[in-house]
Amino acid sequence: xxxxxxxxxxxxxxxxxxxxxxxxxxxxxxxxxxxxxxxxxxxxxxxxxxxxxxxxxxxxxxxxxxxxxxxxxxxxxxxxxxxxxxxxxxxxxxxxxxxxxxxxxxxxxxxxxxxxxxxxxxxxxxxxxxxxxxxxxxxxxxxxxxxxxxxxxxxxxxxxxxxxxxxxxxxxxxxxxxxxxxxxxxxxxxxxxxxxxxxxxxxxxxxxxxxxxxxxxxxxxxxxxxxxxxxx
Numbered sequence: 697x698x699x700x701x702x703x704x705x706x707x708x709x710x711x712x713x714x715x716x717x718x719x720x721x722x723x724x725x726x727x728x729x730x731x732x733x734x735x736x737x738x739x740x741x742x743x744x745x746x747x748x749x750x751x752x753x754x755x756x757x758x759x760x761x762x763x764x765x766x767x768x769x770x771x772x773x774x775x776x777x778x779x780x781x782x783x784x785x786x787x788x789x790x791x792x793x794x795x796x797x798x799x800x801x802x803x804x805x806x807x808x809x810x811x812x813x814x815x816x817x818x819x820x821x822x823x824x825x826x827x828x829x830x831x832x833x834x835x836x837x838x839x840x841x842x843x844x845x846x847x848x849x850x851x852x853x854x855x856x857x858x859x860x861x862x863x864x865x866x867x868x869x870x871x872x873x874x875x876x877x878x879x880x881x882x883x884x885x886x887x888x889x890x891x892x893x894x895x896x897x898x899x900x901x902x903x904x905x906x907x908x909x910x911x912x913x914x915x916x917x918x919x920x921x922x923x924x925x926x927x928x
Contacts, residue, residue: 739870788838
């Protein structure tokens with residue numbers, strides 16, 4: 697018995713002797729699944745729009761609120777910008793960030809110059825417009841930036857094996873993600889304090905690996921991603 701105990705850490709012993717595996721509420725299991733589905737869909741093609749449409753809220757007012765909260769559009773008054781233009785601009789900005797990740801942290805100065813030539817650098821240095829009148833053209837430019845960045849990434853992968861390896865590794869990690877609730881404690885929702893517009897005051901939500909998830913229309917839906925804390 698002493699030999700057995702010496703090979704197991706005390707927390708493991710306590711868990712085995714005194715803990716029982718719990719059954720999570722159905723919505724908790726579904727909340728973890730929707731986050732996992734987002735990552736796996738993204739891993740298939742690095743297509744943020746596809747993953748977003750499958751897993752994010754369908755409520756247009758919430759989508760708009762998410763775009764304003766997380767789109768980093770500066771201090772513009774966005775009330776005059778229509779929903780579709782605003783949400784598409786948010787999607788484009790997020791897509792650009794996800795396409796950047798396989799190229800992050802070049803190994804050498806030469807690699808950095810290869811990964812980020814001047815035209816690609818301009819994409820990441822692009823500032824939001826200074827007036828709302830310019831926002832529609834800004835959104836159209838972001839869409840072109842996405843197309844140019846994806847073409848650049850695909851060309852690099854074709855010509856440089858190290859880039860193809862980076863992309864494959866990033867996709868494989870996303871596809872292999874397994875998000876599971878804890879076995880020995882019930883996951884309970886938090887309740888919004890009313891500080892933002894994405895959630896209603898007192899509304900229940902789950903914070904899972906940087907994702908904010910709610911129940912909406914009988915399904916669990918993502919309403920936010922803490923991007924940098926989730927991916928770096």
